[in-house]
Amino acid sequence: MGYAQTMTRLTVTDLSCARGGIPVLDRVSFAVDAGQALVLRGPNGIGKTTLLRTLAGLQPALAGTVDLPEEEAAYASHADGIKATLTVEENLAFWAQLYGSAVPESVYDAFDLTTLRLRAAGTLSAGQKRRLGLARLGVIGRKVLFLDEPTVSLDTRSVGLFADYLRDTHLAAGGIAVIATHIDLGLDAPVLDLTPFKASATMAGASDEAFL
């Protein structure tokens, strides 16, 4: 089932989500078409991470619907899931195998990892580790990416590399990305400010509201 035939589209309708049982976001709605990215903005604590985790299916939504093609979503947070004692190649090969895909050679170039392939991930610098963590997105073959602060600890050049990968490889192939970031990635992407969706203190849905 080719991805080209079925139109990929992410539609979020009236999505409310909670952090620690307390509603933080109220009725967020947006849609992202194939080849498009969406940048999430908002002050700390507004619920960017919560929204991304809810979209990725790590936590249940309070209300609302998320429509996206099945088995196409992937999630990446500041924690990379990199194993220090495995080499760069082994780390990537593991995720590729888990998703039933192969590691494309181009990924090493795209994330500037070619010279680091056989190094144990534990010996990499913070920025190099981060690049390795992002390279995971290039090997798992998922079309809908939910990225939580992907550029933390990256230098300007690496941010550029990542933006290039997103624009020229991922989005160009019809992928979708929802990104929470404070850095301008230079993507031609609409920005969604979450501030207006902040849940009111009296919003229903808190896990403890039966006790009030």
Added chain:
Amino acid sequence: MSIWEYANPKKFMATTTPVIPWVSWASFGLILVGLGWGLFLTPAAENFEHSVKILFVHVPSVLMAINAWFMMLVTSLIWLVRRHHVSALAARAAAPIGAVMTLIGLATGAIWGQPTWGTWWAWEPRLTSFLILFLFYLGYIALWSAIEDQDTAADLTSVLCIVGSVFAVLSRYAAIFWGQGLHQSATFSADKETNIDPSFWWPAVLSMGGFVLFFIALVLIRTNALIRLRRAMALEARANRGAS
């Protein structure tokens, strides 16, 4: 009108608060009469002297030790299926009571065992199973108190309770199997219910009924206390959110 209406914390508190004194006094009355009758007005059983009368405490506490776990299993399942907070809190409320009942059962068993068989403790299947049950209670209580988020704690302890129940039953049969030792033929049988003298029957029943009501009263009181605690936490969370 459905029974699930009472799963609402406020409705539960409003309904049970007036009931608690009645249940409490009834349990005190029953235990007083049952134990008074049992301890002072029954004859000493053959071969057993008066020490046998500790069974009027031992048997009901053992009964409640098992029933408390069973109740926790049922309320845990209700929480997992229907997400009623009262159910989860009732399970939490019952655990320490069940643990204490298990301890009373073990202690009275030891006190009875000393004059009867000349030993405080024997690695006999029944005693061993109870010791293991006590460990299950400890683990359950420890898990509840280790997790900050109350709903997470309720979920995880419910899963533990279900898995623990299976293993508790398994342990019981393993202990029976293990107790049929090779060298030590069973030194004594703890089958207390057999050949019970009719004169013991009524005080035993009264005492058991008293313990059941006592357990219910304690669970209701503790559940209400836990509901109030959760309510306080919920209000505090609201206040903090309003302030920020």
Added chain:
Amino acid sequence: MIALLIRDLRLAVRAGGGFGLGLAFFLIVVVLVPFGVGPEREILTRIAPGILWVAALLAALLSLDRIFALDHEDGSLALLATSPLPLEGAALMKALAHWLTTGLPLTLAAPALGFLLHLAPEAYGYLFLSLALGTPALSMIGTFGAALTVGIKRGGLLMSLLVLPLYVPTLIFGAEAVRRGAEGLATAVPLTMLAGITAGAFALLPFASAAALRVNLR
């Protein structure tokens, strides 16, 4: 699924992976016992089955908190949860990896340590067989305990408190099989029960573990 198993095995044998620690612990416990109870041959022969089983159980317990805690810390667990591999499968593979790095070496080493404790000659086969049948259950039950406590900081001690009571039936049947084997008695019942516990644990506990993991990741 196999990818996760291979990764975990690789991690275990690399530096800091803890492979061999359980085995060393097993050896030390067995060596310490005669210091505690005295060197008399008859006493050691009598208690050897129980000591070997208890020591194997404790050695298996030792490495349980690594099963999920490290993956939780570095974020792999959340990534695994969003991957095509269901968490039930992940729990199963984790248990299998734990057994291959702990239970299997213990099973293989146990006869040699039985020698140190003057285990009755007839019992060696049963020791090996009972550990081979029983240690997978220890790994699976332990994986469940690790899944329950993964979100708790320094949850290792709590996990022991939760897991050890669950180990009771396995320990009883395992040690009983060896003891009966040493006496030349029938061992079919305890061995069958051991196999049953292992089969039951592997059939049901992956689901309980995955449920616990989902709650902890929420």
